[in-house]
Amino acid sequence: MKLLVIGAGMMGSAAAYDMARNSAVESVTLADSDKKRAKQAAARVNKLTRAEKVQAVELDASRAKDARKLMSGHAATLSCVPYFFNLDLAKAAIDAGCHFTDLGGNNTIVRKELDLGRKAEKRGVAIAPDCGLSPGMASILAGELMRRIGGKAEALKIYVGGLPKTPKPPFGYQLVFSVEGLINEYCEPARVLRGGKMRDIEPLTEPERFHLKGYPELVAFHTSGGTSTLPETFRGRVGECFEKTLRYPGHFEMIRSLYDLGLFSSEPLKVGKQEVSPRAVMSRIMTEKFAGDEPDVVLMRVEAHEQKPRRGLGDILRREPERKARVLAFTLYDEYDAATQMTAMMRTTAWPASVVTQMLGSGAIEQRGGIRQESDVPAEKFLSAMAARGVKIGYSEENR
Secondary structure (H helix, E strand, O other): OEEEEEOOOHHHHHHHHHHHOOOOOOEEEEEEOOHHHHHHHHHHHHHHHOOOOEEEEEOOOOOHHHHHHHHOOOOEEEEOOOHHHHHHHHHHHHHHOOEEEEOOOOHHHHHHHHOOHHHHHHOOOEEEOOOEOOOEHHHHHHHHHHHHHOOOEEEEEEEEEEEEOOOOOOOOOOOOOOHHHHHHHHHOOEEEEEOOEEEEEOOOOOOEEEOOOOOOOEEEEEOOOOOOOHHHHHEOOEEEEEEEEEEOOOHHHHHHHHHHOOOOOOOOEEEOOEEEOHHHHHHHHHHHHOOOOOOEEEEEEEEEEOOOOOOOHHHHHOOOOOOOOEEEEEEEEEEOEOOOOEOHHHHHHHHHHHHHHHHHHHOOOOOOEEOOHHHHOOHHHHHHHHHHOOOOEEEEEEEO
């Protein structure tokens, strides 16, 4: 099995590492617009894996024709470049007859990719967007909880955050993935289910306290993109569905202030004789101010709340005790790995994407056309794959 990774940054190099250590993978092509960066990343991966499976090539992700040519001959391609490249890359993959996965990052782009499903299916190709942490792993786990709870739930709740292990004021945050993806989460609408109906709500809203045993109190709030296709898939079967981002106390208020000032807007402003968008400025500032290489952690909790059993007249007359509803949950906690120098975010974002890409390439996922993580990825195989990689995902059931 020959695999292609586009983008040799943190996520791309981590995905290439994960692929290269699989004996079923014959070779990995690591492509980037900066060939020097691609070569350095490939050399590092080859050293870590003690193999020579990874080859570096130069590729401008905006040049779809070049991408299509490179994809030919590969079983599957994983895109680890910013989300705005993914639609054209997905089209190129279909033309090349190559399965395609990406890390997502934008609901509109993801839906356009899934709209290519019929054309992809005719070519025997699978298009699987949103394969990272959340959406991605969180979606797979949510789908599995829905199967275990019987197909219907009062609520599906996802809480996830990538954080510095030791926060530094004033923001208590460290950039652990694409700054464009981060800003997109902070400024685009969040898609949720309310009363069983889909709604787009304002991001950076409804903050709540979040507690995870053994970890300091955090704040959870709505951001864009995390639910991906979950509201569509489970509409009519789930009353409430949302994903909230986790941050240390104080971060939410500061980011919300920037949002209220319009500093994430893409609309250009005239400053003197030049035009510049506030988002472009904030992207540059956040890249500099949020940069860091301190050890990080990733926390995630995915919950399915059972519909509360109704207490009928017969139950009351018989003085039957009120039956409690179950809460089924997956919980993940992961840390920076000093041995490989890979962040927790790399391990929990790039590795799940790599697993799904390999499943497509090997035929473990037989579905063709548009792939939805929650319904089309075999959860038990996915959980086993993550456990084999040392990413521990706990499961629990409790009555509430």
